[in-house]
Amino acid sequence: MxxxxxxxxxxxxxxxxxxxxxxxxxxxxxxxxxxxxxxxxxxxxxxxxxxxxxxxxxxxxxxxxxxxxxxxxxxxxxxxxxxxxxxxxxxxxxxxSHPLKQFVKVKFKILHLNINKRNFSFAYIAAISNPYCLSISKTEIYLDDQNVFPIDVPIHLSFPKTKLKLLKLAKVKRISMQQLLSDGEPPINSHLKIRLEINEMATTYSAQTLKIHKPNNKRNFYVPISTCSYKDYALHIRRTLNGTPTLVRRLKYPVENTRQFKILESRLVSLSLYGAGKCVKYFSRKNCNVFFEKFAAKAEEGTYEIFCKSIQSNKSNNIFVISRESDDYSGIQGNPKVVVKYSPKYYWYLYRANNLISTEAPAHVNLLRSNNKYIKKALINTSFVFLQHGIIYMKNMGRKGAFSRGKEAEPSYMVVSSEKEKQIVSKMLKLPEDRLLNVGLPSFDSIQPNSINCTSRNIVTIMLTWKPYEEHYRDFSSTSYYQNTVAIARSLKNHLHSSEVRIVAHPKVYEAISNTDLKGQLWSGKISEALKDTKLLITDYSSVCYNSFYRGAGIIFYQSDIAEYEKETGTLIPSDDEYIGRRCFSIVELRSILDEVIIDKEISLADVRTAEHEARYKEINQFSDGNNVDRLFSALSSLKIV
Known part of the structure; x- marks a missing residue:
């Protein structure tokens, strides 16, 4: 040099x-x-x-x-x-990303946001600082590929020096409701941005809200700012953790059209309950704990068991929320502490709760992407104990997951199953280790370890992971989830009778598969029941692999779309030498493995579940004594939660 x-x-x-x-x-x-x-x-x-x-x-x-x-x-x-x-x-x-983006600064400040049945409107200030005199063209407001609007943005060497000069640049943009919903499959989350070309190459800059609009707790950015319903859609505006305004468009749930829901989730009732709940929480000396599972529609993941143990305590008030339509409801409705989802009592407890205790994120107790800002705010600001519904040692939950520190579902405490999992969760979610309770998942207490062996029935279960980035599809037969599930099932036709192959399908894809020749292989019961006698599980990125392995099954990981999946969610947690089964990345590789492990219509566990796989598993899940619920209850008691 x-x-x-x-x-x-x-x-x-x-x-x-x-x-x-x-x-x-x-x-x-x-x-x-x-x-x-x-x-x-x-x-x-x-x-x-x-x-x-x-x-x-x-x-x-x-x-x-x-x-x-x-x-x-x-x-x-x-x-x-x-x-x-x-x-x-x-x-x-x-x-x-654009190599020259750092040389062009864009100020895109949102002064006001509103959405109603007519349009989505926002007042904004836009200016561009271009000190390097680069070629800038095609400045546009970008919401999604169907909603792109050319705008004139002043370009100078630097931004205006005074706030008054900036305010003179203020404009208002209105996007009609018809335009927002003109595409049959609008994205669920759309971030408000400016798109432009620098030297004929496109890049985007996110909008920002003013500092005076920013709450002390950034997690409250997830609370809706403005909401409305239009035809079959529920829409609201919220912000990301970075303050970027985001338009949320989703199909309405059937319950949202009922009279009781409209009354109990009206602004007046919600505001009244929110205020009363805060007041009672402040003065009460006894904790109120709300237990629930996925969509508050199950009682099969161990939450109900820890709830039953907790109601024996006289130091806390404990209730379990479940939908009346749940298959599990009839078996537990006699318990006076069981509360029906969407009932008047249910709403009171949501606002009154000191702690939410669940195998899923707090949003599952109500509606995902709810328009109700009072419920959203109450859930975000209530202490949350995350029990997990499956061991977290597969999907990377740090990048886009809701459980990371500072995110919407950040847990106050979280259950893990080993020191190894504890370390990876602490690093991935940025949670202090003293908030991670290494007691084992309560759902594993009801499972008999190694109940599956070489003499068990030759049952194969296919259970893939739903991809959030495919959620806005209306035609679910075009999703990779559907296509991979069908391809795997058809690869098994030459090896086993159709009655020996089960497809545990996500509800969104269930109907699409029921219209194929695989209809008879669809599983309609509980996942736990499907796994009871599964000898071979074929999955991609699902934590259900650890549940099935615990029972004694062999695992095949079919990861044909791993590049796209990791691009969206981040690098998978296990390294190559930590997987507890065989891996393949194409249908050809899968068929080759199936030829090895299914011989004369018999599944050879020895070829798909080795001593090395078992040693790896014991490092990830160190508990097999059936006492996870007892350990968890002791931990929650010592924390004075129950």
Whole structure:
């Protein structure tokens, strides 16, 4: 690396501007006179993504991008640019973002937001600072691919200096309800952004709300700001943790059209209950704990068992919420502490609760993406004990998961099944280890370990993971979930009788599969019942693999869409040497494994469940004594929750 700078006295005589070029691995920065010259071997940038050289620059050379170069061999981008006194060489990972985005600043401030049955409207200020004089074109407000609106945005070297000048730029945009719902499958969450082209390459900048609109607790950003219902849709505006306004569009649940729901979730009733609940919580000396499972429609994941133990305590008031339509309701409705979902008593306890205790996120006790801001605020600000419905050692829940620190469903306490899981959960969700209760999942107490063996019936269960990024599809037969499920089931036709193959399908895909020749293989009962005699489980990224393995089954992981799945959710937790079964990444590989492990219509557990797999499992789940509920109750008692 060398540098030659020009003497001050000769600067005025230099007519040539400085330029940069890359030849192989050698970067050269100089003018034609060679009086100012820098040579850099890019290998010298390893370990540092940026290096600056002091250099005398002419006025028209300051704040200029000299070079943008793809480094395909290392999947990086090299950017060379100038500041007032320096030339800076920067290399960064090519993650698909615009390499010049950092040189253009966009101020897109939202002053007011509202949605009603006519339109979605917002008042905004937009301005662009372009100190590097890059080519900027096609400025647009971007909501989704169907809602893109060209706008004029003033472009200057810097932003206006005073708030008054900024306010003069204020405008109002209205998007009609027909336009918002014109596409048959609108995305559920749409972030408000400005899209523009820098040097003919598109990039986006997120909108931001004003500081005066930001609550002290950022988790309250998930509380709806403005709501409305239109035909079959419920819509509301909320914010992300970064303050970006987000339009939520979802199909309404049938219950939202009932008279009782409309009354009990009306603004007046909700506000009254919210205020009364806060008041009672403040003065009461006894905790009120609300227990529930997925969609408050089950009692099969161990929550009901810990609830039954808790109602024996005279130090807390404990209730269990369940839907009247649940298959489990008839078996527990005689318990006076069981409360029906959406009943008047149910709403009181939601607002009164000191603790929510569940195998799912708090939102499951009501409606997912509810329009009711009072319920949403009450749930977000109530202490939450997360019991887990399955061991978290598969899907990465840190990037887009709701349970990370600061996110909507951040738990006050969370149950784990081993020190290994405890460490990965603490790192992934950024939760302190003293909030992680290593007592084992209560749902495992009702399972007989290793009840499946080589003499068990040859039952294969297919259970894949629902992909949130496919949730807005109306035609679920076009989802990868549906296509992979069907492909796996048909690959088993030559190995087992159709009665020996079960498909545990997500409710959204159940109907689509019922219209195929696989209808007879659909499982309509409880998942726990399906797993009881499953000898071989085929899944992709589901934590149900740990439940099934605990019972003695073998596991095959079919991960044909792993690249897309990890792009959306983050890298999967297990390393290659931590999986508790065989892995495959195409239907051809799956068929090859099936040929090995199913011989003469018999599943060979020895070929799919090895001693190494069992050793790996014991590191992830260290409890098999059936005392998880007792350990959890002791932990909750010591924390003075129950």
């Amino acid at each position: 060398n540098q030659v700078s020009t003497p001050v006295s000769t600067m005025d005589d230099i007519e040539d501007n400085i330029v940069a070029s890359l030849n192989g691995n050698i970067l050269r920065i100089s003018d034609n006179t060679k009086l100012r010259s820098i040579t850099l071997d890019l290998d010298e940038l390893s370990g540092s993504n940026k290096v600056a050289f002091k250099l005398r620059l002419k006025k028209n050379e300051i704040n200029r991008v000299l070079l943008v170069q793809d480094l395909s061999a290392t999947n990086e981008i090299l950017v060379v640019y100038t500041t007032k006194h320096s030339v800076i060489c920067m290399r960064k990972l090519n993650n698909g």
